[in-house]
Amino acid sequence: MMPIGHYIFLSLTLLVVGAIGVVTRRNVIIVLMSIELILNAVNINLVAFSRYYGDAAGQVFALFIIADAAAEAAVGLGIMIAFFRNRETVLADEMDLLKW
């Protein structure tokens, strides 16, 4: 069995890649997909610790995170469709309706 540092390192790499996606992309749909990637990286960490301590609590929390990700994707994409209907764009830097 491998030391747990490998799993932490994999999770960290995926998290940093997702964070770069959130910061640099302009398309809001790809920003939402990067957030899914970050949540997934957290899940790897939880499941790895759950396996190493022999306790199912980590897997229960991973399940809750999957449910959260589904809720977030549904609401985020609903907002996207409503916004696209009003402004005909999905670019983050053209979303300035609340600025004045």
Next chain:
Amino acid sequence: MLDSLVFYFFASIAVVSAMLMVTRRNAIHSAVFLITALLSTAGIFLQLRAEFLFIAQIILYVGGIMVLFIFVIMLVRLDVALPRILSPRRKWVAISVALIVFLEAIIIVLMSRKIPGQGLLVSNPYPSDKLPPNTEDLANSLFGLYLLPFEIASVLLLVAMIGSVVMAKKRTDAP
């Protein structure tokens, strides 16, 4: 030995397709690479003996959430010309933030070896022949100690469902 081979196989696929997902210009290509990353994460769950989460990951993420994303990408017109995906200044900020986070984490992992006891990095995992059946163990924990969070999660899903329907509904002029 076989364990680590499987781990490195899935981990390299996950990292490479995550990087491709962040850098592709076409949103559909990004979605396909995200599906690859999520599937290889499911493989890592299987390697960690979490069979239930392996199935849940494939059904929920790849079968549910990603299909939703692809539907929205098809509904929304994305072929407007994007002159530049990232401005150079923003790119440097992102790269330096990523490097700083990475270095911090490496320092923490190295320092954690000095904690007395097993430290942060458990070197002796729970023996794999003594693991209880995964789904049974998960169900005992989910419907026992974590019953209240489970119910709250169901309320959250209901709220999200109603919210997204209200949000995406076509507005009529009636008040």
